[in-house]
Amino acid sequence: MKRLPAALATAAVGAATVAALPMTGAAAATGGVTGYATQNGGTTGGAGGTTVKATTGTAIHQALCGRASSSTPITIQVEGTITVGNTAKVSGTSCTTAAGVIEIKEVSNVTIVGVGAGAVFDQIGIHLRGSANIIVQNVTVRNVKKSGSPTSNGGDAIGMESNVHNVWIDHNTLYASGGEDEGYDSLIDMKAGTTYVTVSYNTLRNSGRGGLVGSSDSDLANGPVTFHHNLYENIDSRTPLLRGATAHIYNNYYVNLNESGINPRAGGKARVDNNYFKNSKDVLGTFYTDLPGSWQVSGNIFDNVTWSAPSDENNPAGPDPRSNTSISIPYAYQLDAAGCVPQIVTATAGAGTGLQVSNGSCSVTPPPATTPPTTTPPPTTTPPSGGNLSIGAGADGSSKASGTSYGNVIDGSTGTSWSPAGSTGDISVKWGAATTISRVVIKESAAGRIGAWHLLNADTGAVLSSGTGAGTITFAATSLKKITFRITSASATPTVAEFETYAS
Known part of the structure; x- marks a missing residue:
C-alpha cells in the first residue's frame, strides 16, 4: 500500500479540479446515536446500568463476567493501554471470553x-459475536495482526459476526501499519448476520482494507449500515466493501484511496451523499467481480479523483457518477455541505476529540443531548473538602423558568434555585481568571428529577464527565474560566439549588 505520514494534512482545498453532483435535501438532524443503529429498537449500550473502570483487558472481561446476567446494562470506562499480554480469559455465567x-x-x-483522550488497544482487537445493543466509543485500536506476533481477532481492529445487531461505533481511531502482506486485515468487518450498525466520527488510517459488510458473495444477510463523518486516509480498498448489504454513506472525508473505495457488489447498494473524495482512485463502483452492485449519488465532491476504464470485473461509477438505483432512508438526518466536510471531519473524527459532532450546518458542537452517559460512575453524595469556589463567581445558562435565577446556584443557599424553561438546559459557573476545578457538587431542591447530564469545559467544549442524577462529580483537575452542567434528560422540571465547585 502507499506509504503516507500518519497525520492528515488539513489544509483548505486548493485549486484542484473539482466535480460536484447536485445536493439534495434531508430531514431534520438527530442527536446522539444516529443512522441505522436508531432502528430495530434503538441502541443505548450500557445506559441505565452500573459503571466500572478497567485498565487491563482482563478487567474488561471481569466486568462483563461480574454482571448479574449477560444482559445487565454496564458501562466500562477504559484507561491506559490494553494489550494481548494483559488480556486473559475470564469465566462466568454472564460471559464467554478468550485470552488475547x-x-x-x-x-x-x-x-x-x-x-479522556481515549484508551489504546495496542495490537489487540475488539470482537463482537452473537451480541446486541453495543457501543464502542473514544478508543484507539492499532496494529492488530492476523499473522506474525502477536495475533488477535483475525487481524481486524473491530470485528462483528454471527447475529450481531444494533451497534454504534463512534469517535474511535483505528489504524494499521500496512496491508495483508504486513500481517494486517481490516479495520472494521461485519459478517454472518450483522445488522443495524452505525459507524460515525471515526478515523480509519493506513490500512490495506478499510472494512467489509459481508465476508463472501454468499454472506448476503448483513446490513443496513450507516457510515457518516468518518475520515478514511491512506486506505487501499474497501471503504467499505458491500456484499448484498445496503449502506447510507454521507459526509465522510476520503483522502488517498489508493486502489478503490466504496464497492457495492453482489446486490449491494450504497446511498452516497455529500462526501468529499480527494487524491484518490476509483472511489465508487463495483470492482474485482462480475456480480454488480448499485448506488444513488448526490452532492459529492471529487477532488483530483481518477477513474479506471470499465472491464469485465470493474465497473467504476465515474468519471461522471450517476445514480442507478434509489434507496429510501427511514431515519432523520441532516447533511453538511460537501465543501465543509474536510474541516468538519478533521475537527470531530477520532478518539480524543471530546465527542464533538457536526450540527448539520458546517459547525462543530459539543456532544448532542441524547448521547448516552458514558464517562463517569454514578455520583455520590459525599461533599468534597476545601472551599466552594462558586461563591463569589458568576453564573449564566441556556434559559430560566419564571421565578428562578442563574445566580441562585452560587449563593450558598439551598432555599433558592434555578430551573430551565423546559425539562433540559444548561447552567454554568464562571470566573474572571482561569480556575482549577476537579470536583463539582450538584444539589437539587426537588430530589430525583435530574436524569442524564454532561459536565463541560465551556472554554473548549470538552466533556469532563457524564452520568445521571445529582450529587458529587469528580474528574481530572482542569484549569478553566467557565464550567457548564448540561441536563439532557429529566423526570420533571429540574430544580438546581446549588452548583458547587472545588479544587480538590
Whole structure:
C-alpha cells in the first residue's frame, strides 16, 4: 500500500479540479446515536446500568463476567493501554471470553468507552459475536495482526459476526501499519448476520482494507449500515466493501484511496451523499467481480479523483457518477455541505476529540443531548473538602423558568434555585481568571428529577464527565474560566439549588 505520514494534512482545498453532483435535501438532524443503529429498537449500550473502570483487558472481561446476567446494562470506562499480554480469559455465567482478544460475545447492553483522550488497544482487537445493543466509543485500536506476533481477532481492529445487531461505533481511531502482506486485515468487518450498525466520527488510517459488510458473495444477510463523518486516509480498498448489504454513506472525508473505495457488489447498494473524495482512485463502483452492485449519488465532491476504464470485473461509477438505483432512508438526518466536510471531519473524527459532532450546518458542537452517559460512575453524595469556589463567581445558562435565577446556584443557599424553561438546559459557573476545578457538587431542591447530564469545559467544549442524577462529580483537575452542567434528560422540571465547585 502507499506509504503516507500518519497525520492528515488539513489544509483548505486548493485549486484542484473539482466535480460536484447536485445536493439534495434531508430531514431534520438527530442527536446522539444516529443512522441505522436508531432502528430495530434503538441502541443505548450500557445506559441505565452500573459503571466500572478497567485498565487491563482482563478487567474488561471481569466486568462483563461480574454482571448479574449477560444482559445487565454496564458501562466500562477504559484507561491506559490494553494489550494481548494483559488480556486473559475470564469465566462466568454472564460471559464467554478468550485470552488475547477483547471478547464481547453472547452479551447485550454494553458500552466500552475510553476515558479522556481515549484508551489504546495496542495490537489487540475488539470482537463482537452473537451480541446486541453495543457501543464502542473514544478508543484507539492499532496494529492488530492476523499473522506474525502477536495475533488477535483475525487481524481486524473491530470485528462483528454471527447475529450481531444494533451497534454504534463512534469517535474511535483505528489504524494499521500496512496491508495483508504486513500481517494486517481490516479495520472494521461485519459478517454472518450483522445488522443495524452505525459507524460515525471515526478515523480509519493506513490500512490495506478499510472494512467489509459481508465476508463472501454468499454472506448476503448483513446490513443496513450507516457510515457518516468518518475520515478514511491512506486506505487501499474497501471503504467499505458491500456484499448484498445496503449502506447510507454521507459526509465522510476520503483522502488517498489508493486502489478503490466504496464497492457495492453482489446486490449491494450504497446511498452516497455529500462526501468529499480527494487524491484518490476509483472511489465508487463495483470492482474485482462480475456480480454488480448499485448506488444513488448526490452532492459529492471529487477532488483530483481518477477513474479506471470499465472491464469485465470493474465497473467504476465515474468519471461522471450517476445514480442507478434509489434507496429510501427511514431515519432523520441532516447533511453538511460537501465543501465543509474536510474541516468538519478533521475537527470531530477520532478518539480524543471530546465527542464533538457536526450540527448539520458546517459547525462543530459539543456532544448532542441524547448521547448516552458514558464517562463517569454514578455520583455520590459525599461533599468534597476545601472551599466552594462558586461563591463569589458568576453564573449564566441556556434559559430560566419564571421565578428562578442563574445566580441562585452560587449563593450558598439551598432555599433558592434555578430551573430551565423546559425539562433540559444548561447552567454554568464562571470566573474572571482561569480556575482549577476537579470536583463539582450538584444539589437539587426537588430530589430525583435530574436524569442524564454532561459536565463541560465551556472554554473548549470538552466533556469532563457524564452520568445521571445529582450529587458529587469528580474528574481530572482542569484549569478553566467557565464550567457548564448540561441536563439532557429529566423526570420533571429540574430544580438546581446549588452548583458547587472545588479544587480538590
